[in-house]
Every structure is written in C-alpha cells, then in structure tokens.
Amino acid sequence: MSQVFPSSAAKAAATGAGAVLSIRDLHLSFASRDARGAVRHARVLNGVDLDVGPGRIVGLIGETGAGKSMTATATIGLLPASAEVKGKIFFEATDLLTLRGAALDKVRGARIGFVAQNPRAALEPVTRVGDQLVRLIQAHSSLSTSAARQRAIEILAAVGIPDPQARYRAYPHELSGGMAQRVVIAMALVNQPQLVIADEPTTGLDVTVQAQVLDLLQQLVRAQGAASLIITHDLGIVAQYCDDMAIMFAGRVVERGPVTQVFADPRHPYTRRLIAASRARIGNALTNLKSDPPDLYRQTTACLYADRCEQVQPVCQSAPLERSCSTAAPEHRVLCHLTQIS
Ligand SMILES: Nc1ncnc2c1ncn2[C@@H]1O[C@H](COP(=O)(O)OP(=O)(O)O)[C@@H](O)[C@H]1O
Ligand SMILES: [Mg+2]
Numbered sequence: 001m002s003q004v005f006p007s008s009a010a011k012a013a014a015t016g017a018g019a020v021l022s023i024r025d026l027h028l029s030f031a032s033r034d035a036r037g038a039v040r041h042a043r044v045l046n047g048v049d050l051d052v053g054p055g056r057i058v059g060l061i062g063e064t065g066a067g068k069s070m071t072a073t074a075t076i077g078l079l080p081a082s083a084e085v086k087g088k089i090f091f092e093a094t095d096l097l098t099l100r101g102a103a104l105d106k107v108r109g110a111r112i113g114f115v116a117q118n119p120r121a122a123l124e125p126v127t128r129v130g131d132q133l134v135r136l137i138q139a140h141s142s143l144s145t146s147a148a149r150q151r152a153i154e155i156l157a158a159v160g161i162p163d164p165q166a167r168y169r170a171y172p173h174e175l176s177g178g179m180a181q182r183v184v185i186a187m188a189l190v191n192q193p194q195l196v197i198a199d200e201p202t203t204g205l206d207v208t209v210q211a212q213v214l215d216l217l218q219q220l221v222r223a224q225g226a227a228s229l230i231i232t233h234d235l236g237i238v239a240q241y242c243d244d245m246a247i248m249f250a251g252r253v254v255e256r257g258p259v260t261q262v263f264a265d266p267r268h269p270y271t272r273r274l275i276a277a278s279r280a281r282i283g284n285a286l287t288n289l290k291s292d293p294p295d296l297y298r299q300t301t302a303c304l305y306a307d308r309c310e311q312v313q314p315v316c317q318s319a320p321l322e323r324s325c326s327t328a329a330p331e332h333r334v335l336c337h338l339t340q341i342s
Pocket of ligand 1: 042063066067
C-alpha cells in the first residue's frame with residue numbers, strides 16, 4: 001500500500017503552518033412551531049470551536065445527539081435548507097460558509113473528502129461503482145479514462161476490497177454494507193484531498209478491515225500533510241490513530257487537545273467520566289454514560305453540563321469560556337469554570 005499516496009513535499013509545504021480546518025463559534029439551529037403555533041429554535045450547535053492542523057488526525061467524540069454529524073455536515077456544506085447557521089468555518093483561508101454552487105463543488109470531492117454517517121446514500125444506485133470513481137477522478141484531474149480506471153482499481157484494492165476488477169463493475173445494490181462503506185471511503189480518498197472528514201467511517205466493519213481503512217487514512221495524512229477529522233464512538237480508535245481529540249457535549253466542544261495530554265490529564269468532568277468508564281472496560285463508555293439528553297429548546301448561558309455534573313457549583317450557572325489548561329500546553333483547552341490552570 002506504500003505507493004497509494006506518494007509523498008509530496010510540495011503539497012505539504014503548500015498547506016502552510018496554519019490549521020487546515022478552523023471552526024469558530026459555530027451555531028446551528030432549526031426553527032419549528034410548538035403546539036400553540038409559536039416559533040421555537042432547537043439549538044443544535046452552541047458555539048463550536050475546533051482546529052485540525054496539517055498532518056494531524058483529530059478524533060471527535062461525544063454521545064448521540066451531541067452535534068458531531070451536524071458539525072461535519074455544516075463543514076461540507078450539506079446542511080438542510082431549514083438550518084440557521086452562524087459562525088465561521090475556515091478551510092485554509094476560505095470561509096466555507098460563504099461558498100455556494102460551483103465554488104463549493106470545486107472544494108468538495110477534490111480538496112475535501114467526506115464519508116457520511118450513512119455511506120450507502122452517497123452512492124448513485126444506477127451507476128457501476130467503478131464508473132462513479134472514474135467520474136470523480138476525471139472531474140478533478142486530466143487523467144485519461146484508462147489511467148483513471150487503473151487508479152480506481154488501485155484505490156478499491158487499497159481499502160481492502162477483494163477482487164477489485166470484478167467489484168469495479170458492480171452496482172451499489174450488489175455490494176454488502178461493509179463493501180459499500182469501503183467504496184465510499186475510496187471515493188473520499190481517491191483525489192488525495194487536503195482534508196478528510198469521516199463520520200463513524202468504520203462502524204460495522206470487522207477489525208481487520210477497520211485497521212486497513214484507518215491505516216490508509218493515516219498514510220494519506222502523514223505522506224501529504226493532509227488533515228482529517230474522524231467522528232467516532234470508540235476511544236480505542238482515538239488512542240491508536242488520532243493526534244488530537246475533541247470531546248463534544250450538547251453542541252459545544254468541552255475539551256480538546258493532543259490525545260496523550262487529554263488521556264493523561266483530562267480536565268472537564270465529562271471527559272473524566274468518559275475516560276474512567278472506558279478504562280473500567282464497561283463496554284462502550286459513551287453508551288453507558290448516557291442519561292437524559294439536554295433540552296435543545298432551553299435558552300440559557302449556563303454551562304450545559306451543569307445538570308449532570310457531580311462537581312457543580314453556583315458559578316456554573318454563568319457562561320463558561322474556553323481556556324488553556326496550562327501554560328506548558330496551551331493547545332489543551334477546556335470549557336469549564338472549575339478547571340484549575342496549572
Ligand atoms: N433537521 C433537523 N431538525 C431538527 N433537529 C435536528 C435536525 N437534524 C438534526 N437535528 C438534531 O440535532 C442534534 C444533533 O444531531 P447530530 O449532529 O446528528 O448528533 P450526533 O452526530 O452527535 O449524534 C440532535 O438532537 C438531532 O435531533
Ligand atoms: Mg452522528
């Protein structure tokens with residue numbers, strides 16, 4: 001697999017020292033009407049801050065409903081029209097929230113690869129998977145059809161699809177769920193994007209294929225100074241494959257930083273509970289910690305974790321600000337009134 005993404009120093013240099021993806025104060029809500037006809041807003045994202053640096057893989061974790069998929073969907077520009085968005089999503093120097101139509105299409109598929117949480121929906125049902133890959137390759141390069149075919153077969157093999165020549169001619173409905181998922185991952189990686197966003201990409205794949213897919217992603221990131229945001233429920237994947245991690249709760253990132261730092265010295269009470277639960281090997285830490293989801297319609301500036309927090313204090317009824325946990329590791333940041341800065 002070593003030649004699938006040949007190292008490209010020029011491409012790495014072009015990404016510069018700044019973050020590849022930088023999300024700032026992202027808010028997202030959906031308006032609806034209550035039983036009496038009054039407009040109300042479901043506040044799904046409440047000021048997300050997140051960075052993905054060049055050459056880095058960031059693991060985004062948090063329980064179901066925390067807003068992980070909506071953060072990814074906003075970044076790739078696929079939100080439903082009813083969504084109300086505020087904030088900035090910088091991809092290199094461009095605010096993606098300002099792009100529309102052809103300008104957005106140019107970025108998507110070539111410079112940003114996306115693996116949606118429901119990968120099968122990303123495949124066109126009436127086109128052979130190989131032809132979908134070739135079309136995607138040729139939309140963003142000048143490769144001849146035979147060279148693009150070769151490339152398509154190569155990437156199908158690289159994501160662990162046995163007999164890629166035969167699978168090239170298959171229609172999506174002829175593929176198993178795991179196979180379709182690998183085809184979508186191949187589509188996200190084939191144009192060697194600067195940024196790969198993958199929403200629970202390996203859920204349901206067996207451990208061998210999971211490792212193969214994540215190794216390939218890691219290879220793309222390392223060889224080309226690309227970057228990746230992986231949404232996962234699995235702290236094991238975060239520990240093994242990610243450089244940085246971000247923990248989301250109720251539409252905000254409550255803690256983020258280098259993986260080794262966060263595991264060694266978790267600061268937010270929610271992060272501490274997550275890590276303790278996963279260390280105690282009680283199965284899926286996120287599922288086991290689940291209690292009532294926060295009320296999306298509630299209007300408050302209080303810390304949204306206060307209702308669940310074992311250490312809650314009166315100060316938690318005021319708005320927390322994100323800050324560095326220590327002067328020695330300024331990139332480890334937490335959103336909690338109770339953190340002692342060291
Ligand atoms: N179209 C929509 N209208 C109203 N609420 C929505 C819509 N789409 C998603 N949500 C809500 O947004 C919240 C966050 O969803 P999501 O980002 O999918 O969470 P996660 O991926 O972390 O499980 C959920 O509570 C979900 O019900
Ligand atoms: Mg999701």
